Amino acid sequence: MSTLSTRSFAEIRQALLNREELALLDVREEAPFAESHPLFAANIPLSKLELEVFSRIPRRDTQVTVYDNGEGLASIAAQRLLDLGYLDISLLEGGLEGWRRAGGELFIDVNVPSKAFGELVESQRHTPSLAAEEVQALLDSEADVVVLDARRFDEYQTMSIPTGISVPGAELVLRARELAPDPATRIIVNCAGRTRSIIGTQSLINAGIANPVSALRNGTIGWTLAGQKLQHGQSRRFAPTSEEHRQTAARDARRVADQALVGRATLADLQRWQQESTRSTYLFDVRTPEEFEAGHLPGARSTPGGQLVQETDHFASVRGARLVLVDDDGVRANMSASWLAQLGWEVHVLDDLNPAHFSAQGAWQAPVPTPPQAEEISTETLAQWLTHGDTALLDFTASANYVKRHIPGAWWALRGQLKEALANVPAAERYVLTCGSSQLARLAVAEVEALTGKAVFLLKGGTAAWIAAQLPLEEGETRLASPRIDRYRRPYEGTDNPREAMQAYLDWEFGLVDQLARDGTHGFFVI
Numbered sequence: 001m002s003t004l005s006t007r008s009f010a011e012i013r014q015a016l017l018n019r020e021e022l023a024l025l026d027v028r029e030e031a032p033f034a035e036s037h038p039l040f041a042a043n044i045p046l047s048k049l050e051l052e053v054f055s056r057i058p059r060r061d062t063q064v065t066v067y068d069n070g071e072g073l074a075s076i077a078a079q080r081l082l083d084l085g086y087l088d089i090s091l092l093e094g095g096l097e098g099w100r101r102a103g104g105e106l107f108i109d110v111n112v113p114s115k116a117f118g119e120l121v122e123s124q125r126h127t128p129s130l131a132a133e134e135v136q137a138l139l140d141s142e143a144d145v146v147v148l149d150a151r152r153f154d155e156y157q158t159m160s161i162p163t164g165i166s167v168p169g170a171e172l173v174l175r176a177r178e179l180a181p182d183p184a185t186r187i188i189v190n191c192a193g194r195t196r197s198i199i200g201t202q203s204l205i206n207a208g209i210a211n212p213v214s215a216l217r218n219g220t221i222g223w224t225l226a227g228q229k230l231q232h233g234q235s236r237r238f239a240p241t242s243e244e245h246r247q248t249a250a251r252d253a254r255r256v257a258d259q260a261l262v263g264r265a266t267l268a269d270l271q272r273w274q275q276e277s278t279r280s281t282y283l284f285d286v287r288t289p290e291e292f293e294a295g296h297l298p299g300a301r302s303t304p305g306g307q308l309v310q311e312t313d314h315f316a317s318v319r320g321a322r323l324v325l326v327d328d329d330g331v332r333a334n335m336s337a338s339w340l341a342q343l344g345w346e347v348h349v350l351d352d353l354n355p356a357h358f359s360a361q362g363a364w365q366a367p368v369p370t371p372p373q374a375e376e377i378s379t380e381t382l383a384q385w386l387t388h389g390d391t392a393l394l395d396f397t398a399s400a401n402y403v404k405r406h407i408p409g410a411w412w413a414l415r416g417q418l419k420e421a422l423a424n425v426p427a428a429e430r431y432v433l434t435c436g437s438s439q440l441a442r443l444a445v446a447e448v449e450a451l452t453g454k455a456v457f458l459l460k461g462g463t464a465a466w467i468a469a470q471l472p473l474e475e476g477e478t479r480l481a482s483p484r485i486d487r488y489r490r491p492y493e494g495t496d497n498p499r500e501a502m503q504a505y506l507d508w509e510f511g512l513v514d515q516l517a518r519d520g521t522h523g524f525f526v527i
Contacts, residue, residue, distance in 0.1 A: 009102035034488035042317035067092035118195035169306020183210035190216035250330035263348035295358035305336030344523035392428035438462035
């Protein structure tokens with residue numbers, strides 16, 4: 001491992017300023033990542049590196065710099081990347097602490113580039129907003145208002161503003177005229193915190209919609225802090241859009257994209273770019289997942305536009321890469337691209353598509369390395385073995401999935417902290433590994449064998465097969481062999497967050513514009 005080169009904070013900062021392609025990888029779990037990281041760091045935990053890296057860093061000779069905070073994960077990840085065929089791997093000089101000592105700005109939370117950008121947009125465009133109390137008064141007086149929720153549908157279902165309709169961000173410009181055909185109707189856009197309501201509101205304003213539009217200030221957090229009641233389990237969704245409204249929205253969206261200097265591209269351009277060995281090109285379909293599954297461009301990834309703008313670092317982990325966006329209506333790709341261009345990306349919209357081009361069907365499948373061999377056992381065999389008491393069952397699923405339901409007796413473990421996890425599991429004669437599908441568990445088989453010296457088996461079909469067989473299940477944090485750090489608990493998620501955490505989150509968001517200025521590498525602009 002001593003042969004690995006290092007890259008300094010100064011080199012990475014200069015590369016960002018030069019808009020060169022680079023990936024700065026934080027290989028810790030999401031919770032420690034959210035506590036402190038550079039602005040453009042992408043989080044791909046060592047635990048699931050092989051399952052994510054091919055889609056997130058598609059070109060094998062991308063300049064990749066890996067870091068941790070002294071846990072020893074970075075050198076393992078670097079070697080794993082070299083084994084996967086990546087050619088230009090370095091360690092960050094001094095790790096996260098080295099970045100800080102060199103004067104690098106550090107950020108908390110996740111998806112920080114888009115959140116900081118949202119604050120920048122509001123500060124420069126003075127995006128109109130209404131306080132929770134003002135919106136409640138409008139609803140109480142049965143004023144002519146429509147509330148549009150710009151989050152994913154599953155987030156909307158968890159908690160929503162009374163009367164709110166689910167219209168995920170990229171859909172707003174396409175759907176708003178259908179939902180508020182009278183230009184006098186006030187449109188209120190909300191999310192959980194601030195970013196998506198600011199961007200959604202400003203999208204409608206940029207597109208020139210005639211209705212008065214306001215963001216719900218501070219989203220469902222602001223609503224809760226005002227002592228007002230949220231709804232749960234709602235299912236109001238946008239309806240199909242008329243051709244007349246689509247055409248109007250398409251003209252508006254194209255004008256906004258042109259203003260943001262979005263590139264135009266043909267299929268021939270895309271094919272040429274995909275052959276280039278010196279640039280990374282991502283192809284993103286920004287329509288709804290249902291539309292994507294019904295028919296999409298071969299090679300495209302499903303990234304609904306609002307989420308792509310919110311979580312760009314998760315989908316395109318190479319800063320400085322080229323993004324190509326696809327839709328079939330001329331609205332969602334252009335609106336999403338207008339924001340990505342302002343976020344400093346080289347972004348193009350494919351223009352010369354017809355229905356025949358959307359020939360691939362089904363959900364997007366992540367490209368992964370050839371899975372290693374493992375001896376599989378059936379759910380029946382596992383059930384028998386567990387009654388004998390000489391078998392340890394390790395579950396590598398997300399901790400939230402484990403808490404929701406797992407096989408009785410299973411220990412939850414993080415693959416990235418396997419040695420520490422095994423120290424917490426009573427020694428056994430044999431080990432069986434599972435996760436939702438066993439895809440991630442399969443990667444840990446050889447590692448568990450090496451650490452225990454015992455026979456290790458894989459549950460065929462994973463916990464999903466056990467559930468399908470209608471075998472008994474357990475719930476709760478019954479056996480945690482690792483700390484639950486695989487996911488950062490966002491203060492705007494769920495319905496049981498302490499008020500102090502919500503207020504602290506808002507205070508943090510208000511400070512992001514100053515942090516961006518101190519960092520100085522963002523390259524954002526606001527139209």
